[in-house]
Amino acid sequence: MNIKINGEETKLPCDKPTVADALQWHLSALERKQSFAVAVNSSFIAKDNYTTTPLASNDCVDIFLPIQGG
Amino acid sequence: MLTQQEQIRYGRQIMLKQVGEHGQLALQNAHVLIVGMGGLGCPVSLYLASAGIGKLTLCDGDHIEASNLQRQILFTPRDIGHNKAEVAAEKLTQQNPLIEVEVLDEMFNEELATCYLPDIDVIIDCTDSLTARYLLNRLSVEFQLPLIIGAATGFDGQTMLIQPSDKNACYQCIFPETGEPQTENCQTIGILGPVLAIVAGMQSLTAIKYLTGNQVTSNQLMMFDGLSQQWHHIKLTKQDKCTVCSN
Ligand SMILES: [Zn+2]
Numbered sequence: 001m002n003i004k005i006n007g008e009e010t011k012l013p014c015d016k017p018t019v020a021d022a023l024q025w026h027l028s029a030l031e032r033k034q035s036f037a038v039a040v041n042s043s044f045i046a047k048d049n050y051t052t053t054p055l056a057s058n059d060c061v062d063i064f065l066p067i068q069g070g
Numbered sequence: 071m072l073t074q075q076e077q078i079r080y081g082r083q084i085m086l087k088q089v090g091e092h093g094q095l096a097l098q099n100a101h102v103l104i105v106g107m108g109g110l111g112c113p114v115s116l117y118l119a120s121a122g123i124g125k126l127t128l129c130d131g132d133h134i135e136a137s138n139l140q141r142q143i144l145f146t147p148r149d150i151g152h153n154k155a156e157v158a159a160e161k162l163t164q165q166n167p168l169i170e171v172e173v174l175d176e177m178f179n180e181e182l183a184t185c186y187l188p189d190i191d192v193i194i195d196c197t198d199s200l201t202a203r204y205l206l207n208r209l210s211v212e213f214q215l216p217l218i219i220g221a222a223t224g225f226d227g228q229t230m231l232i233q234p235s236d237k238n239a240c241y242q243c244i245f246p247e248t249g250e251p252q253t254e255n256c257q258t259i260g261i262l263g264p265v266l267a268i269v270a271g272m273q274s275l276t277a278i279k280y281l282t283g284n285q286v287t288s289n290q291l292m293m294f295d296g297l298s299q300q301w302h303h304i305k306l307t308k309q310d311k312c313t314v315c316s317n
Contacts, residue, residue: 033248033250034248034250034252035200035245035246035247035248035250035252036245037244037245037291037304039304039305042302042303042304042305043304043305043307044239044244044291044304044305044306044307046243046307046309047246048311062302062304064293064304065252065254066200066203066221066228066244066245066252067221067222067223067226067227067228068198068199068200068203068221068223068252068254068255069109069198069221069222069223069254069255069256069259069261070106070108070109070110070111070195070196070197070198070220070221070222070256070266070269
């Protein structure tokens with residue numbers, strides 16, 4: 001299935017992917033341990049819902065980090 | 071009542087129907103705490119001082135360094151070595167002698183919070199560390215005070231208004247503390263001054279709108295990408311299991 005992750009076209013190798021699959025695909029094990037947040041089509045998805053939030057074709061997944069600096 | 075001097079000085083914003091004399095008086099009665107007087111704190115404090123916020127408390131324990139001058143626009147070479155909050159207060163008082171500027175020349179902590187927050191109307195987070203932001207987030211919820219967060223590194227900025235309530239998300243709802251250190255900051259990946267100005271402008275605008283009774287938006291993380299020069303808004307939801315803002 002084709003979705004966008006942080007603006008880039010990405011093909012996920014599964015039929016019924018969830019947010020968790022997209023993260024597995026996009027982030028390293030170390031990155032998954034650090035603080036980050038996820039939005040699907042600009043709506044925030046809580047960590048507890050990663051495995052239960054299905055993705056549809058052409059969904060836009062944004063993975064973003066807390067910025068530290070000022 | 072506004073004095074004639076105030077009428078003249080603030081005329082261009084009083085002219086706006088969303089501000090008016092009523093809004094100007096609200097600004098003059100407000101007390102805003104700015105935590106962090108670096109790249110965000112400099113422009114935020116300049117805009118709020120010049121707009122006539124009645125009392126500003128500036129908090130920073132750092133001293134000015136030569137490498138700050140590229141973006142911390144209140145400071146000049148002769149200020150190097152001096153405390154940021156102290157120097158800023160001096161310059162802001164010159165810019166607007168009608169307001170009161172108070173200095174806390176140390177890093178913000180729980181002890182200062184207990185002493186100062188009861189008198190504050192809005193907290194503005196201009197700090198450069200996540201540890202400080204998590205502390206301010208907790209205090210904002212504890213003292214039920216609006217917190218306007220800002221952060222920027224490289225070409226990227228983020229800003230968010232937290233208005234503690236049973237419906238509004240806090241920072242911890244979005245980025246739960248992991249205990250894993252975040253190593254990237256302005257020192258490690260760099261920063262452009264105008265990116266800070268854009269985030270600081272948004273923070274100042276939110277503060278002025280909030281204090282003048284205009285509508286402001288909670289549950290929204292605004293992210294700025296300086297390369298494409300575009301904003302991206304993320305709709306947030308309060309988390310029932312949040313360790314900071316939910317019971
Ligand atoms: Zn929360």
